[in-house]
Amino acid sequence: MKQEILEAVKKAKEEAKPRNFTQSVDVVITIKDLDVRKPENRIDEEVFLPNGRGKPVKIAFIADGELALLAKNAGADLVINKADLEELGKDRKEAKKMANRHDFFVAQADMMPLVGRFLGPVLGPRKKMPKPVPASAKPEPLMEKLKGTVKVRIKDQPVVQALVGSQEMGDEDIADNIEAVLGVLDQKLEKGRSQIKSMYVKTTMGPVARVI
Structure with missing residues (x-):
C-alpha cells in the first residue's frame, strides 16, 4: 500500500492550485463494517507523526x-x-x-x-x-x-480525517505520517486496515486523490 499512498500524495500536491498560504495535507479514511453506535467502536487517539505536522503548532x-x-x-x-x-x-x-x-x-x-x-x-x-x-x-x-501530534477520531460516522503534513513536506515524509495513522487503525479496529473501505489524500482546498 505504501506505493499507492506515495502516488496519491504526489497527485494531491500536484493538483492543488497555488494559494497564498501553505495548505495542509489530510488523509480521509472510510471504515466498513463498523457500528459507531457502540462506544467501544469509537476512536479518540493521539498519534505522533514521525515527520511532524509541517506547520507551526500553537x-x-x-x-x-x-x-x-x-x-x-x-x-x-x-x-x-x-x-x-x-x-x-x-x-x-x-x-x-x-x-x-x-x-x-x-x-x-x-x-x-x-x-x-x-x-x-x-x-x-x-x-x-x-x-x-x-x-x-x-x-x-x-x-x-x-508539535508532532494529531488526533485520530471516529465518533458519529465511520470516517477518519487527520492532518498528516503540509504541501511543503516531501512525499515520503507525508507517506510515513499516513502510515503512523494507519498504525492506530491496525491496533483499534477488529480487522485492522483490512476494514478500510476507501482512502483519499487531499490538500486543504485541493481535490482528493484516491489511494484505495
Whole structure:
C-alpha cells in the first residue's frame, strides 16, 4: 500500500492550485463494517507523526508559579494563570477566540477543576480540553511531542480525517505520517486496515486523490 499512498500524495500536491498560504495535507479514511453506535467502536487517539505536522503548532499552558515560568521560557504561545482563567470565564467571546487560536492546551493537574468551570464550555465542544500534567512537569519535552501530534477520531460516522503534513513536506515524509495513522487503525479496529473501505489524500482546498 505504501506505493499507492506515495502516488496519491504526489497527485494531491500536484493538483492543488497555488494559494497564498501553505495548505495542509489530510488523509480521509472510510471504515466498513463498523457500528459507531457502540462506544467501544469509537476512536479518540493521539498519534505522533514521525515527520511532524509541517506547520507551526500553537500551545497554551494553564499553570501557576514555577510551571508557568518554565512554560513561558520553553516558548509556550500563551500562559494562562488563575486570574486569567477567571477573566476568560467572564468573557466567553474572548475565550472562544483564544480557543480557536491554539491547537493544544496543557494544564497543571490541580488547576483542572478551575479549567472545567471557566473554560470547559468553550474547550469541550472543540475537543481541546487540556492534557493534565503535574506541577513538577518539564514543559519542553511535552511541547516537542505535541508539535508532532494529531488526533485520530471516529465518533458519529465511520470516517477518519487527520492532518498528516503540509504541501511543503516531501512525499515520503507525508507517506510515513499516513502510515503512523494507519498504525492506530491496525491496533483499534477488529480487522485492522483490512476494514478500510476507501482512502483519499487531499490538500486543504485541493481535490482528493484516491489511494484505495
